[in-house]
Amino acid sequence: MNATETTKTRNLLAVFAHPDDETFICGGTLAKYASEGVDITLVSATRGEMGRRMGNPPYLNRETIAAAREQELRQACARLGIRRLHFLGIRDKTVEFVDEAVLTGRIEALIRDIRPDAVLTFHEKLGGHPDHCAIGKAATAACERAGLRESLFFISFGDVMEHPEPYGYTRGDIVKIDVSAHLEAKLAAFRAHRCQSEIDEWVWLPDREAVSRFGKHEYFIRAAANPSGREGHSLF
Numbered sequence: 001m002n003a004t005e006t007t008k009t010r011n012l013l014a015v016f017a018h019p020d021d022e023t024f025i026c027g028g029t030l031a032k033y034a035s036e037g038v039d040i041t042l043v044s045a046t047r048g049e050m051g052r053r054m055g056n057p058p059y060l061n062r063e064t065i066a067a068a069r070e071q072e073l074r075q076a077c078a079r080l081g082i083r084r085l086h087f088l089g090i091r092d093k094t095v096e097f098v099d100e101a102v103l104t105g106r107i108e109a110l111i112r113d114i115r116p117d118a119v120l121t122f123h124e125k126l127g128g129h130p131d132h133c134a135i136g137k138a139a140t141a142a143c144e145r146a147g148l149r150e151s152l153f154f155i156s157f158g159d160v161m162e163h164p165e166p167y168g169y170t171r172g173d174i175v176k177i178d179v180s181a182h183l184e185a186k187l188a189a190f191r192a193h194r195c196q197s198e199i200d201e202w203v204w205l206p207d208r209e210a211v212s213r214f215g216k217h218e219y220f221i222r223a224a225a226n227p228s229g230r231e232g233h234s235l236f
């Protein structure tokens with residue numbers, strides 16, 4: 001990195017499906033980059049209003065959950081240091097039914113506005129939930145149209161990408177980020193997503209015990225080939 005690059009503010013765009021995806025899957029990485037001054041924009045396709053968890057004991061209903069989850073996501077963003085939040089206003093559990101060209105176009109417009117240095121989204125096949133796969137597919141297409149495939153990374157669950165071979169990847173396709181200094185922020189964001197996390201008793205243990213449940217690394221898959229073949233440790 002040269003002197004000019006160090007003075008430019010780096011931008012990161014994360015395009016996910018639901019409130020809590022950002023925290024539960026890659027909250028440590030977002031907190032780390034925010035703490036380093038990276039300007040982070042989060043896009044959430046939905047407000048998570050079809051989530052099955054309604055608080056514990058339940059205190060939300062289908063009418064009140066969307067506003068509650070939006071508020072929780074705003075609090076989680078504050079804990080992680082995410083500066084901007086956009087909702088696409090798509091109904092939860094229907095992202096796969098949205099016209100793909102329209103969805104891709106909306107994300108591409110955001111990309112052209114923000115000009116991110118790194119983009120995070122779901123892998124269109126490994127996303128695990130139809131909403132995740134659909135938003136990942138559209139965000140991937142949008143990055144390709146904007147010429148940003150080199151800056152695109154797919155999020156992954158837990159430490160499954162410590163061994164990427166069963167998924168058709170090698171270590172050179174993986175970026176492994178050390179988040180051990182940012183687990184307190186990740187925990188605070190977990191707790192901000194209260195209606196989703198309060199049924200998980202470990203989240204509410206004393207901080208040190210709760211934090212010990214988190215992995216010290218988060219893993220990302222490069223969308224573009226990596227000529228060096230070596231595992232990476234940075235998204236920039």
Ligand SMILES: [Zn+2]
Nearest residue numbers: 017018021129
């Ligand atoms: Zn989700």
